[in-house]
Amino acid sequence: MKVMGGQIDRVKRQLLREAVTDNLDTIRGLPPRSLRSSRRIGHLFFRRAPLVIIPLMLASFAFLSNTGITSTRTPAVVVHPPAARHVEASVMPMLMTDTLEPVSASAFPLSVRRVVLDAGHGGTDPGASSISNVSEKEITLDIERRLGTLLRQNGFEVISTRENDRLIPLRERARLANGSHSDIFVSIHVNSIPHPVNHGVETYYLGPTNDPTLTKLAAAENGTSGYALADLRKLLDGVYADVRRDESQRLATAVQHQLFSGLRGVDPGLENWGVKRAPFIVLVATEMPAILAEVGCLSNEREAEMLRSGTYRQQIAQALFHGIHAYASANDAPQKKGT
Amino acid sequence: MSNESEILHVGIDLGTSRSAISASNGERFVVDSFVGWPADMVAKKVLKRDVLIGHEAVANRTMLDLHRPLERGLLKEGSEKDVEAVRELLKHLLRLVGVSSNGRTDASNVRAVVGVPAAALRTNKQYLRNSMKGIVDSLMIVSEPFAVAYGLNALLHTMIIDIGAGTTDFCVMKGRYPGEEDQRTLTVAGDSLDAQLLKLIEERYPQANVTVYMVREWKEKHSFVGEAPKRVLVTAPVKGVPTELDITNEMRAACETLVPPTVETMLDLLSRVEPEFQERVRNNIILSGGGGLIRNLSQTLETALKQVGGGKVTHMQDPVFVGSDGGLALALDAPDTDWEKLTA
Numbered sequence: 001m002k003v004m005g006g007q008i009d010r011v012k013r014q015l016l017r018e019a020v021t022d023n024l025d026t027i028r029g030l031p032p033r034s035l036r037s038s039r040r041i042g043h044l045f046f047r048r049a050p051l052v053i054i055p056l057m058l059a060s061f062a063f064l065s066n067t068g069i070t071s072t073r074t075p076a077v078v079v080h081p082p083a084a085r086h087v088e089a090s091v092m093p094m095l096m097t098d099t100l101e102p103v104s105a106s107a108f109p110l111s112v113r114r115v116v117l118d119a120g121h122g123g124t125d126p127g128a129s130s131i132s133n134v135s136e137k138e139i140t141l142d143i144e145r146r147l148g149t150l151l152r153q154n155g156f157e158v159i160s161t162r163e164n165d166r167l168i169p170l171r172e173r174a175r176l177a178n179g180s181h182s183d184i185f186v187s188i189h190v191n192s193i194p195h196p197v198n199h200g201v202e203t204y205y206l207g208p209t210n211d212p213t214l215t216k217l218a219a220a221e222n223g224t225s226g227y228a229l230a231d232l233r234k235l236l237d238g239v240y241a242d243v244r245r246d247e248s249q250r251l252a253t254a255v256q257h258q259l260f261s262g263l264r265g266v267d268p269g270l271e272n273w274g275v276k277r278a279p280f281i282v283l284v285a286t287e288m289p290a291i292l293a294e295v296g297c298l299s300n301e302r303e304a305e306m307l308r309s310g311t312y313r314q315q316i317a318q319a320l321f322h323g324i325h326a327y328a329s330a331n332d333a334p335q336k337k338g339t
Numbered sequence: 340m341s342n343e344s345e346i347l348h349v350g351i352d353l354g355t356s357r358s359a360i361s362a363s364n365g366e367r368f369v370v371d372s373f374v375g376w377p378a379d380m381v382a383k384k385v386l387k388r389d390v391l392i393g394h395e396a397v398a399n400r401t402m403l404d405l406h407r408p409l410e411r412g413l414l415k416e417g418s419e420k421d422v423e424a425v426r427e428l429l430k431h432l433l434r435l436v437g438v439s440s441n442g443r444t445d446a447s448n449v450r451a452v453v454g455v456p457a458a459a460l461r462t463n464k465q466y467l468r469n470s471m472k473g474i475v476d477s478l479m480i481v482s483e484p485f486a487v488a489y490g491l492n493a494l495l496h497t498m499i500i501d502i503g504a505g506t507t508d509f510c511v512m513k514g515r516y517p518g519e520e521d522q523r524t525l526t527v528a529g530d531s532l533d534a535q536l537l538k539l540i541e542e543r544y545p546q547a548n549v550t551v552y553m554v555r556e557w558k559e560k561h562s563f564v565g566e567a568p569k570r571v572l573v574t575a576p577v578k579g580v581p582t583e584l585d586i587t588n589e590m591r592a593a594c595e596t597l598v599p600p601t602v603e604t605m606l607d608l609l610s611r612v613e614p615e616f617q618e619r620v621r622n623n624i625i626l627s628g629g630g631g632l633i634r635n636l637s638q639t640l641e642t643a644l645k646q647v648g649g650g651k652v653t654h655m656q657d658p659v660f661v662g663s664d665g666g667l668a669l670a671l672d673a674p675d676t677d678w679e680k681l682t683a
Contacts, residue, residue, distance in 0.1 A: 008492055008494065014515065015515065019669065274614030276615065
């Protein structure tokens with residue numbers, strides 16, 4: 001085991017509390033948590049979340065305005081510490097006396113109708129570029145259009161954050177997405193990494209849960225408070241945000257799976273870099289399940305060449321479509337009913 | 340609430356085949372999960388007892404109404420005799436660790452954690468809870484592989500594969516209380532292996548007189564998968580004459596029935612772990628339960644893991660008390676305030 005003694009104790013306390021909750025549910029005759037109705041979850045969320053959301057929003061706004069619009073990416077460490085401190089200070093007293101139950105996304109039989117597509121970069125922000133001078137903004141826009149066509153042909157409504165080579169600020173993209181009452185948000189990007197040989201695909205969703213920075217910080221400040229850290233983490237999960245995070249993760253998993261399995265056939269050296277968590281601004285600011293897919297690597301010469309071809313872009317669009325479709329179909333499937 | 344200094348914490352692994360108890364006073368016992376009542380007045384006179392438990396019950400089974408109350412690790416609902424048998428079994432286990440109605444420690448001082456199969460339904464748990472009324476003061480029911488993981492401190496990025504008699508339980512520990520999606524239960528386990536072995540032996544030696552109890556004993560001594568460490572020779576009556584039988588191939592074939600479902604479930608659960616943690620889980624697979632002692636099984640599982648990048652499977656040398664020790668650890672760690680809510 002790589003976990004330290006102190007962390008084991010904290011994990012144990014959390015597990016123990018969950019075991020007790022599970023037993024109390026049995027005594028009360030409640031159905032398993034995964035089958036509970038959404039009303040209960042909503043109730044819990046609305047009752048407890050505002051206390052956490054307000055400081056977090058303040059932190060996020062401060063963060064957004066400081067960061068500006070020059071880059072889509074933000075190092076993971078930047079956003080969490082202020083958020084964690086705010087939350088800790090205001091929420092701790094409440095935590096001592098109350099528990100928040102984890103929310104299961106399967107209680108929400110969501111269905112996906114409207115999709116926001118976000119082609120990364122644009123205008124004066126070209127994003128990454130290859131030696132042969134293909135730029136990320138151009139590839140993402142083309143793949144976005146192809147994906148949009150596929151989705152429309154299959155009965156989805158599509159909202160695009162940019163329809164031509166224009167620079168749209170990230171906040172504006174998020175605002176557009178939130179105002180459109182869409183079901184999911186898919187941002188398309190192309191990677192560029194320092195190693196010219198490796199190339200792969202990866203998909204991100206928002207979530208700090210397993211971020212060691214957050215864990216360490218909160219641990220240091222709550223060293224003696226018993227269950228507080230476990231509950232803090234649950235609450236942060238709630239903000240970041242319960243159902244949305246789970247759904248984003250499922251969407252990311254579906255898309256990543258299709259991206260890799262769909263492209264590996266035509267690009268044998270392609271690596272599967274998996275589903276990851278990171279606080280990209282578009283993911284922080286959007287209100288629906290949101291992912292950011294890195295569909296290729298411009299730093300690899302061979303792949304850069306492939307990314308120039310319409311055929312390969314179409315294959316990428318198709319893989320993304322299959323991922324979104326798989327996620328949407330899973331959500332459309334009949335859900336288990338609670339008792 | 341009873342005086343704290345006298346409180347006895349116990350962890351109980353209520354198994355289909357064997358049940359183990361670990362208590363905070365340092366006592367540990369394991370008994371066969373058999374309960375028998377004398378079948379008639381004659382038997383009662385001969386045995387001089389109202390109820391027999393464990394190996395005593397198995398040894399005297401011809402005179403008993405014998406019950407194995409936990410088929411597939413669960414209490415059989417609707418059978419009053421089985422509920423009674425479980426109560427007798429639990430009372431017996433508690434007596435072994437020093438709980439008695441007239442002694443220093445009685446039922447009102449006992450806080451128990453009981454492990455049940457991962458797939459136990461809420462109704463199963465409620466049923467067990469009801470049947471334990473009056474036997475212990477407070478009761479917490481947890482999934483058995485979770486208790487094992489807790490006892491071993493294997494709480495993060497590990498997989499427990501607990502091959503018992505009635506069930507094979509899988510549990511991936513992700514640092515949170517395992518939910519449905521983290522656990523699986525197969526009924527391919529020790530008992531199904533015994534049935535298969537018995538069938539194969541009867542097919543090969545139709546004249547031999549073999550019972551499932553004999554088969555179980557042979558399995559516990561000689562089980563293996565893959566290459567045979569040595570020939571498996573056992574003695575059984577053939578037309579009344581004790582005869583040596585070679586059951587090497589039958590033993591292998593029966594034991595190997597566990598492999599495909601175990602591998603499939605293991606890989607399926609692994610594929611559901613987030614990609615960045617899969618490697619850590621693959622390298623932290625723990626094989627527990629009696630089935631974990633099948634020779635070469637951990638190596639066979641490791642071979643299967645090679646197709647997904649390789650991994651490490653460790654088996655517990657002494658799996659008997661792993662579950663009950665884990666339950667005891669949970670019992671001791673749970674704060675008083677929680678115990679007070681969990682009155683049996």
